[in-house]
Amino acid sequence: MGAISIELLLASLMVASTPILLAAIGELVVEKSGVLNLGVEGMMITGAICGFAVAVETGSPFLGFVGAALGGATLSVIFAVLTQYLLSNQVATGLALTLFGLGFSALIGQGYVGIKPPAIGSVNLGILSDIPFVGPVLFSHDVTVYVALALVAAVWAFLKFSRAGLILRAVGESHEAAHALGYKVVRIRFLAILFGGACAGLGGAYLSLVRVPQWTEGMTAGAGWIALALVVFGAWKPWRVLLGAYLFGGVTVLQLNLQAAGLKVPVELLSMSPYLITILVLVIMSADRRRAALNAPAALGRVFHAST
Amino acid sequence: MSFEPAQTPLLLLEGLTKAYPGVVANDQVGFSIAPGEIHALLGENGAGKSTLVKTIYGLVKPDAGRMELHGEAYMPAKPSEARRRGVAMVFQHFSLFEALDVAENIALGMEDPPPRRDLSERIRSVSEEYGLPLDPSRRVGDLSVGERQRVEIIRCLLQNPKLLIMDEPTSVLTPQEVDMLFTTLRTLSAEGTAILYISHKLDEIRSLCDAATVLRHGKVVGDCIPRETSARAMAELMVGATLQTPARAAGTRGEVLLEARGLSLPSERQFGTALKSIQMQVRSGEILGIGGVAGNGQDELLDVLSGESRAPAGTLFFEGQDIAALGPRQRRAMGLLTAPEERLGHAAAPDMSLVENAMLTGDPRMSLVRNGMLDWPKTREFAKKIIADFDVRTPGSHVAARALSGGNLQKFVIGREVLQNPRALVVNQPTWGVDAAAAAAIRQALLDLAEQGTALIVISQDLEEILEIADNFAALNEGRLTEPRPAAGLSLEEIGLMMGGAHDMDTAHHAEA
């Protein structure tokens, strides 16, 4: 084997980073509204199986992705009802979501083990795809990769320029103040949670329909947790989350390539490297307390109950 | 100037009633406000003022009663409806977003904000017009408390309100800033905007307001023309009893107990205030009053004295010993006790019982712990003693702290420290949000301690309180402490200057230029 093709490496980097990018950008919106949903892993795996099942049954990957978004969003409704209306602890509820999602997805997924999903073609970008090096790296992917990128841009613009985005940020800063001004804190957070669920579902489906592509139990293997870490890494800024996703995708692809190349490093060490690097990055990002606090939504994870 | 009820009142309230479980917050409240009138709503904490203004602003729905605005039925279901009808409100707390900038904060309070560039332009022009300088692009967290209030006022003024509600606006201002605010309010009134002014500060109401309605226990107990009524008469209407001022015997000053030497410390909180070379000495039997507008380092000062944050070595001494490195428990064991401002969550744990809360600071001095094991019976005795000695109204010591009213919990928190026989005691806002009778009892307890030779630091934003009980006065201003001066004979003017006066106005003006 030997040499590793940089071109292939970069091209697969974009594919490898898409699932966590989708989940992370959704969670970013959720956290910006002041809610910490630790159920990303559960919503991702639910999206993975829902998307897979729908795509297999209908033969349409597109409908698969729709089903995945619906599946993730449905699971997030449970979280939203529990945390926003029944005022449960967000950490515990998020964990419950993950535990339930892992079991539930395994349950639905029983009949789908070992099946191949319908293939999803790459977008025809005509001449762009033919540019040497740049073409294969940037312009030869399936549509989801570009949708994810567009989503990053859309979330960025939404938060920065739109009034709805301003209100969302305000709710995440101080729910008391937003409530005093007459904004519907619970409704806004509910919608944000739904969006986060749908995005996580899409991310999961990208794993089962494109990246792997097949269904296995627990196939997200911590991707949801890495997405959560990415939001911290990106300091709640969309473009930096994208950067983080590429960094993580790069590490994943690189270690897989190194494994394949038969490098004289234990396989297990390579397999654990994405997790270790995520921890390392988290440490670096949170070490500067003042900067970390400046960007974090001030009301993150706090329970809101309008007493009057 | 007098307002005859000949014309249609701007706002008419009739029979407004709102009950919460266990308490009737508003009981058949009714009065009216004429266009351009400055109307005071007067009452103690818990009299029902907040509920009433929240009703007018659409945040609370009354159980019964009706309102009219300009002679038309008015019952806003939400604040945006109130704003559309011309009612605006400046809040006492909780309505600004620290991480957002001034323009964003203002946009959030408007129904239909113009594009950012136009909005900034309008903010500048309105702030010039009313003498409230403000830079639209600054982050609110970095503003002083007085500047933050300007943000709220400008947010209201941009909507051209017919009625402006102001909830305790001066509690965060220096005397000079209060004067400037009153000038603005009089200008508005002259232009025809009515103002509903909520306060319990009688002198202010007498100098500013055209009419006053007094609330007690949710009911209207009287109205008056403030200019023609004495402050004492209004106070007794408000409290419903004759007031007594605390008595103080001339104490003797002993040796220096607590001393800070050039104590500087960056704040641990976001948007907090750093302490800058604090210099002070407090002697046995002395009460040092520290005044200042909220957010000028009061919390940070208390934290560094209690041991929650650690001072640099060689800057903090107790009885001549360097205590900079000691934690809260060790300081308590030596006799240095503290009582923070925030009762729920800082001085007391809301969901824990009064017995458990007695343990919170009581252990080192009352020896409630032996070999790491807690002595609950002894702690229960201590809690019961606090409850009895400080007249804490509670069904028992097993009740959670959050179930107590603010005044009763404050009596418990202060009592817990006083009964431990402190050598030195530091309290922050000892009577904040407490009714007059409880406040008098707390002040008396502090005076008694000083008489017994305890050194006291009383941090407060209530200047009258400080002048009433303190021997010496110093002011905190942006983390700096002025040189303490004897409290007797200080004029409000001098105090205002010590507190920093309106100096930030000048800098803002320069920034504009």
Place this chain on the structure above:
Amino acid sequence: MIRLEKRPTPSRLWTALTPLVAVLATVIAGGLMFAALGKDPVEAIRTIFYDPLFNEQFASYSRPQLLVKAGPLILIAIGLSLGFKAGIWNIGAEGQYIMGAICGGGVGLALYPSESPLIFPLMVLAGALGGWAWAMIPAILKTKFNTNEILVSLLLVYVAEQLLASVSLGLLRSPDGGGFPGSRNFQHWDAAANVELFPGTGMHWGVVAAFIAVIGAYVLLARHMLGYQIRLTGAAPRAARFSGVNPTRLIVTCLGLSGALAGLAGMFEVSGPAGQLSIDFGSNYGFTAIIVAFLGRLHPVGILLAGLLMALTYIGGELAQFMLGLPAAAIQAFQGMLLFFLLAVDVLTNFRIRLIKSEVA
């Protein structure tokens, strides 16, 4: 319209009652889920909750299993509950459990085939240390760099799983195993075996440790300063600092204790019921224990009961898998559902529900 109204004092009645309500709701919802899978819901529920204990045919096998499964769950959940009470979220107990097994087992195997009576105590110590050290990673990162302990402890589970795979294929692989992955079997080595203490009960040293942990945690929380500081920190962190609690020390203590207990659980499991280190040694006990801790209201006695109940669903689930062909995953979803219902009815402890007639605006 329904309104929630905060109670002045948390309701004691509902604190005790909510887990029962949650279990009942889960049984109903679970029955519906089983029905949707085409199984008779009554039979499924009976197979899970009744048969393991009382069916003549299975009880003799299942009853001892109850303690075997409950032991590690309780041991881990007790440790987690201390941190959860203080608002310190160690959710990587699964990783600490694996590390306890690797270290405990590893120290034992290093001394093979000695028959010294010191071997087993040494393994216990090493297991606790292994779990403790693994939990110290998030503790130190949290206290030194303010890094989120939830994410770090969880990510370390995946790292521990890779380490487990590595040692069972390499370093600790049994030389007599004919090339199959997995370590020597501890049950075949008297000095290192965690034996059943009373035949037919399922009681092994891990279960003893779990009972000791329950009693210890009870005394700690009710009577000891550390327990008070844990509860105070969870109830009001700022008040805790004011009181004199050192947050750094508390984080290190809570994470360390929960890690050590999880490590112990792993060590007792590998030397007892599991018998050997192998790739699939990880059993999700570390995650299920989170449910146990919450279901037990973070109270030691509650955790004891919750651990037994959760063990029952494991055994009943296996039985249902065997008897009715119910998928293994169904029981995992069932457990997750239980946590949902618990969190949902928990609101009754702190809030009163009031029905309000819709008002005319």
